[in-house]
Amino acid sequence: MSSDSKRWVASHVAALPKSGIRDFFELVAKMKGQDVISLGVGEPDFVTPWHVREAAIYALEKGKTYYTSNLGMIELRRAIAGYVTEHFSVNYRPEDEILVTVGVSEAIDLALRALCNPGDKVMYHQPCYVSYHPSVALVHAEGIAVPTYAKDGFALTAEALRAAWVPGCKILMLNLPCNPTGGTCSLEQLTKIADFCREKDLLVLSDEIYSELTFDGVHTSIASLPGMSERTIFLHGFSKAFAMTGWRIGYACGPAPLIDAMMKVHQYTMLCASIIAQEAALEALLRGWDSVCKMRDQYHRRRDLVVRRFNEIGLTCHSPRGSFYAFPSVSQLGITEKDFAVGLLQQEKVAVVPGNAFGVNGIGHVRACFATSYEQLIIACDRMDRFVQGVKK
Amino acid sequence: MNPVFKLLLEGGHLSTAQMAQVVGLSEVEVQQHLEQLKKDKIFLGWRPVLDLSREGAGVAVRAVIEVKVTPERGGGFNRLAERLARFDEVESCYLMSGGYDLLVIVDGSSLQKVAGFVSEKLSTLEGVLSTSTHFMLRSYKEGGFLIEQNESSSTRLTVAP
Numbered sequence: 386m387s388s389d390s391k392r393w394v395a396s397h398v399a400a401l402p403k404s405g406i407r408d409f410f411e412l413v414a415k416m417k418g419q420d421v422i423s424l425g426v427g428e429p430d431f432v433t434p435w436h437v438r439e440a441a442i443y444a445l446e447k448g449k450t451y452y453t454s455n456l457g458m459i460e461l462r463r464a465i466a467g468y469v470t471e472h473f474s475v476n477y478r479p480e481d482e483i484l485v486t487v488g489v490s491e492a493i494d495l496a497l498r499a500l501c502n503p504g505d506k507v508m509y510h511q512p513c514y515v516s517y518h519p520s521v522a523l524v525h526a527e528g529i530a531v532p533t534y535a536k537d538g539f540a541l542t543a544e545a546l547r548a549a550w551v552p553g554c555k556i557l558m559l560n561l562p563c564n565p566t567g568g569t570c571s572l573e574q575l576t577k578i579a580d581f582c583r584e585k586d587l588l589v590l591s592d593e594i595y596s597e598l599t600f601d602g603v604h605t606s607i608a609s610l611p612g613m614s615e616r617t618i619f620l621h622g623f624s625k626a627f628a629m630t631g632w633r634i635g636y637a638c639g640p641a642p643l644i645d646a647m648m649k650v651h652q653y654t655m656l657c658a659s660i661i662a663q664e665a666a667l668e669a670l671l672r673g674w675d676s677v678c679k680m681r682d683q684y685h686r687r688r689d690l691v692v693r694r695f696n697e698i699g700l701t702c703h704s705p706r707g708s709f710y711a712f713p714s715v716s717q718l719g720i721t722e723k724d725f726a727v728g729l730l731q732q733e734k735v736a737v738v739p740g741n742a743f744g745v746n747g748i749g750h751v752r753a754c755f756a757t758s759y760e761q762l763i764i765a766c767d768r769m770d771r772f773v774q775g776v777k778k
Numbered sequence: 779m780n781p782v783f784k785l786l787l788e789g790g791h792l793s794t795a796q797m798a799q800v801v802g803l804s805e806v807e808v809q810q811h812l813e814q815l816k817k818d819k820i821f822l823g824w825r826p827v828l829d830l831s832r833e834g835a836g837v838a839v840r841a842v843i844e845v846k847v848t849p850e851r852g853g854g855f856n857r858l859a860e861r862l863a864r865f866d867e868v869e870s871c872y873l874m875s876g877g878y879d880l881l882v883i884v885d886g887s888s889l890q891k892v893a894g895f896v897s898e899k900l901s902t903l904e905g906v907l908s909t910s911t912h913f914m915l916r917s918y919k920e921g922g923f924l925i926e927q928n929e930s931s932s933t934r935l936t937v938a939p
Contacts, residue, residue, distance in 0.1 A: 410937040425937035515939045564939075683788065690800050736937060759792060759800045 401522060404515050405742030409726065413736045422765045424753040425736040427564065429628040429709070431756075433665070434676040437627065440668035441661050449660050455652040456644075457485025457636070458663050464670040465636050469621070473593070473606040475614055477638040484644050484651060485658045485666075489594050489622040489635040492647075493520050493558075496590050496618050496637065499646035500556060501526040508549065508587070509558035510541040512566055512712070512740060512747035517558055529554060532746045535714060538703045539568025543577035550585060557587045559607060562595040565743045565752035566712040567688075567705020572605050579610045588643075589617040594635075597626035597677050599707040600685045608638075615640055618647075625709075626677045627669040634662040684709050687755040687762055694766035695753075698773050709756040712740065716749035718776050725776075726751055732775070733768035782811035786821065789922050827921035830885070831914070839886045840869070840914040843896060844878040846907040855879060858905045867895045878910070889913070 391399070406425075413421060432438075456462060462479035470476050477483050486492040493516065501507065503525035509517045511530040521528040531549040533539045541559070559578075562569040570578065582589055589607055596604040608617040622635025637647060651657075688705060695702040695713045702713035715725040722739040729735050740747030755762060781801040785792065794812075798805045815821035828835065845862075849855050855873050859880055863871040870883040882900070886892035892913075901909050918925055 404939065406937055406939050410935065413936045421936065423936040426935065427938040428934075682784070686785070686800055689802060693802055694799070738937060759790065759796060763796055763799050 421734045423736040428630040431628040437669045441665040444664035453657045461667045474609040481641040484637045486635045488633040492620045492637040495647040497524045506554040507556045512743035514564045539566035540570045543581045558590045560592040562707025567708040569706045592620045595708040601706045632662040634666045691755045698770045711753045733772045735765045841884045841892045842912045843882040844910040845880040847905045
């Protein structure tokens with residue numbers, strides 16, 4: 386095959402950079418079998434609770450192998466409505482304000498495709514999840530990155546938002562708590578952001594996938610603030626809190642006309658989310674809360690462990706208020722995040738992800754996922770300590 | 779709640795040094811918490827979780843015995859149960875609701891040894907009305923550990939977004 390085939394690739398796709406995570410993945414894959422401790426994952430180390438898996442097996446046994454409504458099973462949408470009311474204090478009608486999707490990633494894509502005209506501007510805080518900028522570029526919209534900083538615990542501030550705003554901004558994407566920083570906003574900060582969104586008539590895409598994993602304070606959804614539910618699409622899923630990454634199941638809640646527009650794209654591209662995953666998700670909502678709490682308590686202790694150790698080692702690290710990521714700074718060592726990550730991997734066999742994979746504002750940091758056992762975390766911290774002392778010499 | 783107790787409830791098997799790192803205390807402080815839990819009779823001690831049905835493990839037989847007893851005036855079930863629990867052969871002993879009174883788990887190196895214990899020691903205790911002995915055939919889960927069906931995580935990605 387000739388490399389000439391490249392001429393058929395659409396220019397905006399050809400222009401997308403490959404995920405920095407992918408490069409690093411290749412590097413780690415080469416070291417297979419060498420006792421590498423990976424803090425590079427983006428998923429829970431827990432397996433989906435057995436009762437959830439068992440419910441999926443039961444669904445298969447009962448012959449549930451068909452399509453569901455485009456919006457998703459009504460029983461699941463009802464359970465989602467109840468869950469969102471209970472945990473996020475926002476009410477959505479199961480009939481027309483909730484759409485079940487193939488993970489939050491699909492929901493983000495649907496929302497952007499349903500809402501963006503070419504050239505529209507979409508704001509998002511950065512460092513951010515790797516797919517945000519590409520998703521915006523794929524719909525021929527323009528991404529406007531709003532920086533967040535370690536000094537604020539990587540919380541988004543209304544001031545930074547105002548400074549980055551330009552005419553033509555239509556959407557603000559939020560991911561609180563945030564992958565990769567673990568940053569989230571206080572109620573006061575969130576209120577100011579909401580005020581700004583109303584002032585500038587911004588629609589909010591709020592990806593709250595890590596909300597159950599909030600360790601300090603209470604998570605507040607921006608959709609629950611006065612006057613916000615009508616301008617917010619609330620995105621959530623099962624991957625993180627219920628340890629269900631591979632099931633690919635999420636949902637979007639919002640005003641009926643917006644959900645209807647997203648559903649149009651969904652019905653022509655995906656038709657519906659897998660019925661097996663929907664059955665499992667229903668079981669998770671009905672009986673999974675105890676497991677969520679148990680896992681959250683463990684993540685909490687792991688967070689305290691790694692943040693304390695990182696700071697002792699000399700890797701300045703804010704305490705992430707949520708998620709299972711620590712985002713320590715390595716710039717004080719006088720090396721780039723890429724050199725740090727590659728050196729740490731090759732010399733001490735610990736994998737972390739260089740922060741530039743999450744946008745330019747991640748430069749000088751690395752992402753370390755603490756969704757792994759205490760024993761492994763302790764060994765990883767010891768190895769990082771040795772590596773840092775070596776660099777300092 | 780005692781931070782060390784929370785960690786014990788997770789069912790892990792960390793050393794004192796590892797526990798100290800996780801909860802952010804010194805080893806001495808962790809030891810003090812453990813001692814306090816012992817004093818409160820919540821934490822009784824450590825023991826390994828073994829699959830004794832494995833060939834080569836040596837111990838061959840485990841029996842679950844349902845025991846019906848006559849409660850004593852003044853002492854209820856306690857005196858008899860405590861007496862029963864002192865036998866080395868008794869691995870665990872519980873007072874139960876339902877069709878019988880005491881559930882006794884007995885380990886032995888052979889069927890004869892367990893049978894001998896039941897017929898000579900257990901059923902002859904004053905107050906024991908009847909026993910019903912069930913021998914375990916195979917274990918699928920022991921002390922929280924799954925046997926023979928470990929979940930593979932080797933196919934997980936080592937780096938993911």
